[in-house]
Amino acid sequence: MNPQEHQIHYPHGDALPAPGTALTVAAGVKWIRIGLPFALDHINLWLLRDRQPDARGTPVDGWTVVDCCIDSAGARAQWEQVFASALEGLPILRVIVTHMHPDHIGLAHWLCERWNVRLWISATDYHVARTAVYDRDGFGGEAGADFYTQHGMQDPAFLQHVRGRASYFPTLVPAIPSRYHRLMDGDAVQIGDHTWECISGYGHAPEHIALYCAQLGVLISGDMVLPRISTNVSVHATEPESNPLRLFLASLLRYLPLPPTTLVLPSHGKPFLGLQERIQQLQHHHEARLGEILGAAENGPLSAADAMHLMFRRKLDAHQMTFAMGEALAHLHWLWREGQLQRVLDANGVYRFHPASAGLSQLASRGLPPAGGAEPKTTSNPPGGASH
Numbered sequence: 001m002n003p004q005e006h007q008i009h010y011p012h013g014d015a016l017p018a019p020g021t022a023l024t025v026a027a028g029v030k031w032i033r034i035g036l037p038f039a040l041d042h043i044n045l046w047l048l049r050d051r052q053p054d055a056r057g058t059p060v061d062g063w064t065v066v067d068c069c070i071d072s073a074g075a076r077a078q079w080e081q082v083f084a085s086a087l088e089g090l091p092i093l094r095v096i097v098t099h100m101h102p103d104h105i106g107l108a109h110w111l112c113e114r115w116n117v118r119l120w121i122s123a124t125d126y127h128v129a130r131t132a133v134y135d136r137d138g139f140g141g142e143a144g145a146d147f148y149t150q151h152g153m154q155d156p157a158f159l160q161h162v163r164g165r166a167s168y169f170p171t172l173v174p175a176i177p178s179r180y181h182r183l184m185d186g187d188a189v190q191i192g193d194h195t196w197e198c199i200s201g202y203g204h205a206p207e208h209i210a211l212y213c214a215q216l217g218v219l220i221s222g223d224m225v226l227p228r229i230s231t232n233v234s235v236h237a238t239e240p241e242s243n244p245l246r247l248f249l250a251s252l253l254r255y256l257p258l259p260p261t262t263l264v265l266p267s268h269g270k271p272f273l274g275l276q277e278r279i280q281q282l283q284h285h286h287e288a289r290l291g292e293i294l295g296a297a298e299n300g301p302l303s304a305a306d307a308m309h310l311m312f313r314r315k316l317d318a319h320q321m322t323f324a325m326g327e328a329l330a331h332l333h334w335l336w337r338e339g340q341l342q343r344v345l346d347a348n349g350v351y352r353f354h355p356a357s358a359g360l361s362q363l364a365s366r367g368l369p370p371a372g373g374a375e376p377k378t379t380s381n382p383p384g385g386a387s388h
Contacts, residue, residue, distance in 0.1 A: 005282050006226055008274030013265065016270070020081025022047055025271050026216050026263060028192055030086060036103055037169045039320060040229070041101045043069055044267050046220055047086065050192045052093040062093040062190050066211065066220055067267065069196035070106035070172040094191075096183070097121045098222035100129035104174035106268070106308035109175040122184065122200065123313050130176045140165025147237035148325055152303025152350050168367040183209045192280045196220075199255070203233045203248025203330075214257065219258060220265045224251065225278055230285065234326020235333055243337045245330040249286065262266040286331070293331050294355070297341060300359035301352035304328045308368065343347050 017023035022030035028049030033042050056058050069075040092115040097105045100121070108119050112194040120127075144162045153159065183189070185200035194213050201208040201224040211220040223231050233248045254273055264278075265271050272278070293307050302310075307328035310323070316324055332353050335341040341353040 003303045004027070005228060006037055007277050007281070010047065010227075010270045010272050012271055014270075020085060022082060022086035028194065028209065028216050029265070030214065031265070031271065032078075032082055034075050036070070037114060037337045039269060039317070041162075042268065044265065045069060046270075047082075047186075048191045048194075048196075049142075050093050060091070060093065062091040063087060064094045064096060065092055065111060066096045067098055067104045068105075068107040068111055069223070070102050071174055072106075072111065072172075075107060076110065091115055093117055095119050096189075096211070097125070098210065098220070098267070099208040100113060100125035100132070101205060101223070102169060104222070105129055105176070106173045109177050110179045112380065118179065118181050120181045120183055120189075120209035122209050123182045125205055125209075126180050126182075128206050129173065133173055133176050140168055140170060144237050147240060148305075150349060150351060151325065151329060152305035152352075153325060154305070156322075158318050158321050162322065165322070167236065171252070179351070188340045201248070201251035203244040203246070203251060208251075210255075216260055216263075217259060218265060219255065220261045220274065221223070221255075221267070223267050224248075224256065225264060225265045225275065225282075227272045227278060229268065230282070232327060234323060234325045234327060235329035237343070241333070243330075243333050245334040246288065246337065249283065252282060257269075288337060289331055292331050294335055294340060297335075297355050300348075301354045302332070303350050303352050304332060307332055321323070 011347055012023070012025065015023060017031050017033045019033075022032050026030045030047040032047065033043040034045060045068065046067065048063075048064040051059050051061050067298040069079075071230075077324055092111065094112050094117050096106055097108055097119060099105075105121070105125075111117070112119050140162055142163060144165060145159045148159065148162060155281055183198050185198055186377070187198040189196045189198065189211070194215050195308060196213045198210040199210045199212055199221075201210060204223050208222055208224055210222050210224055212218070212384045219225075225231070231248065234240050235244060256279060259277060260276060261273065262275050263273060264275050276339060289311060293302065295301060296307070296310055304325055305328075308324045310322045311328055311331070332341065336343050342356050343351055343353050346352050
């Protein structure tokens with residue numbers, strides 16, 4: 001539980017859409033909630049009332065879908081119920097996916113084929129998803145196990161889990177549509193009577209696309225801003241020297257100019273008001289984690305496995321541990337890239353992070369800016385755990 005949760009507001013209270021149904025949250029915007037077989041046990045999907053010309057140019061009323069869920073029998077069954085109960089007899093006209101993670105893109109191929117419509121997604125996430133489905137090297141397997149071992153992880157059960165993840169993505173996302181429509185930052189997408197602006201974000205996914213409608217005062221934030229848990233920001237084996245935390249925190253600042261009355265529709269949790277407050281919470285959370293890690297490094301060199309145990313003190317299963325290791329590395333890499341830690345490969349082939357000569361005092365002078373400040377040299381994450 002996020003102890004600062006009372007500082008944001010849930011306008012729909014505890015109301016949730018029942019499985020296979022939809023709940024209206026704004027004019028022409030419906031909320032669907034489908035279960036997931038993970039600790040993070042659900043994903044929110046959105047139906048937007050739409051109107052598109054058919055092949056002959058005749059306008060057709062229907063719906064745009066935003067995000068899809070993983071491909072599973074249960075998810076397909078819930079979608080079938082939605083088709084019967086929530087579409088008002090109208091077809092699906094388009095499928096938009098905010099980013100390439102399995103819970104968002106898993107059923108895109110099925111929805112696009114069923115309704116004979118196009119997938120809309122950023123080019124980066126489209127091609128990374130295709131790589132994850134059709135080229136299984138680098139998303140687990142021995143390369144992934146070697147990567148975590150090099151960062152201090154010795155748990156045999158965890159490493160065996162990682163070796164088995166070479167087929168993890170395709171089990172949840174068995175196919176990707178062969179064609180797509182590219183979404184880019186700043187694009188204006190006309191969906192029915194409303195215009196939605198694409199806002200790109202980085203650090204969580206390669207090129208995440210959030211959607212903002214000024215007319216409705218609604219932001220579909222995807223995984224970039226969540227109300228109770230922190231967005232997962234990870235270093236992965238495929239990009240082992242990356243600095244995703246910097247990218248993520250810089251991306252968050254792009255939402256600050258939106259009106260304070262903006263209704264945020266997140267991929268996990270409930271629709272909420274308090275966007276600027278939530279962003280500030282995320283910044284403060286990451287600032288605290290960075291300070292905690294830097295202070296621990298003053299007492300001795302840290303591997304990512306050491307930092308993971310410092311950041312996540314509850315018991316984690318192997319699935320959660322992959323995200324936790326990635327987050328620990330993201331914070332270590334921020335400090336490393338900012339010159340506050342140095343990275344050394346020790347005699348056992350493990351990367352360890354030592355304080356740089358400037359030491360602890362530089363965190364305050366080079367830390368995160370206040371909400372609304374200039375673009376930072378950093379990036380950040382909220383209390384409550386990590387999402388995929």
